[in-house]
Amino acid sequence: MVRSSTDAAALVHARGLTKHFGALVAVNGIDFDVARGEAFGFLGPNGAGKTSTMRMINCVSAPSAGELSVLGLNPVTDGPRIRARLGVVPQADTLDTELRVDENLYTYARYFDMPRALARQRTRELLEFVQLTDRAHDEVEPLSGGMKRRLTIARALVNEPELLLLDEPTTGLDPQARHLVWDRLYRLKQQGVTIVLTTHYMDEAEQLCDRLVIMDKARIVAEGSPRRLIDEYSTREVLELRFAIDARPGLDGKLAGVADRVELLPDRVLLYTHDGEAAAAALHGRGVRPESTLIRRSTLEDVFLRLTGRSLIE
């Protein structure tokens, strides 16, 4: 994973990056590089160390050990200069609830020392971009979760950041609101904005990330593009079977040899195979009668299960 030619151009460069909170090790010696123009993801369950890593990149949390450079600068000594060029969407909305929607963007632009006229212009443009123009003069609190998220994203873009940090951008949103957020992020990606995001949704990681690392228990356990990770750690297809509760004990032995790998989850059985149809037929021949059968392509969820023995969302 050492690519010294790209390291110099990396927007974020970390080696042995570590964060302790007292005795708790939140991030345990991780290495990664984020290249300009890339959409880079941290995928992992809650508590894996994703947010701690993001806060270190954002220069609001000092690393306990290791190396970190952001935009070629040192986050410990160059915090203000780095943050001037970052856009941040935190995990929980931190909108200014005492101010109106448009005032949120205007004052935030002013924190970046933007001239007043330009701040007003950016406010108008960004409200348009996140489709909140008609709510410009409203209070923040009555907005829906999706609207608040879009406003937070607009706020993060106010300084035209070179690097956009998104911590769980769509957690807690309904599917429609998620797709709207994804659409906006996809447009930003098209415009060449470098994106670093954390998520525990594998579909989000697959949709948005060019490359990602999978984190578990404060460490990086795998790195690559979503496609490559799936190819490397999973099979082409997955046969998902659901059984009536009392039918599970009778399965012993009947699943052996049908697939490359079998995962017995509390609610279903997953068989990893290059040919789901063939595996289903073979099981049928052995007298296995599941309540439902689904053949699907492997996802990052399967990669995570393979690497950690656990599901992403528990």
Added chain:
Amino acid sequence: MIASLITRRRIQLPAAGRAAHLVERNTVLYRRHWLLLVSGFFEPLLYLLAIGFGVGALVGQSITLNGRPVAYAVFVAPAMMATSAMNGAVYETAFNFFFKLKYSKLYDAVLATPLGVADVALGEITWALFRGSLYALGFLVAMAALGLIKSWWALLALPAAMLIGFSFAAVGTATSTFVRTWQDFDLVLIVMIPLFLFSATFYPITVYPGPLQAVVQFSPLYHGVSLVRSLTTGSISPGLLVDASYLVILAFVGLAIAGRRMQRLLLK
């Protein structure tokens, strides 16, 4: 290539330009809520009217300053002016600051921009100082209108009130960082009310027996009142420097504690 980061975390020094943007944020808010802003001005004014003039009618000219008897309102008014500066600063740094720190998470958002904790502290304390000064200025004008100013030294009462505002803003901010819930503010009031009543606000400190006088000398409001009263009545003495020094030292202790606590709370 990059120096190891195990080095001690450096505190980002404040910059007036950055802190000013937080002050501006508060002006954006109060542009629509100016009534809330001026509300705190009236409480000390009502005390002046009720006690300075009302009770003052009973007291007569029994209080002497510089060996001369003065009207009771002349004695009470500067204390109320000092109190108004304290109120403005404490309302802002106790209640509003706490809300922004713990509930609205405003500072978490602000710290993702070029502003650092020292800028946040400087910005909010400046704003609180501004609010306290506004009250004090209004009060000074009211005193002049009511004929309660006895000396040109009174012009310095405004900077004196700003110093009071600065001290209480710094201490208020530091206190807020230790507050856990809204209920804890009852404790803040338990401190504020005796401070207001017993800091030689309504009668001279000489009313107290000796040991109690020594205790009252610890009250920052006592020194604030003493400062403003000396200036509006023209009884200038070297003791003023002691009063001012006490407030300055208190302000810097408050600032240092506030900065450290905010660093711990916000930059984990």
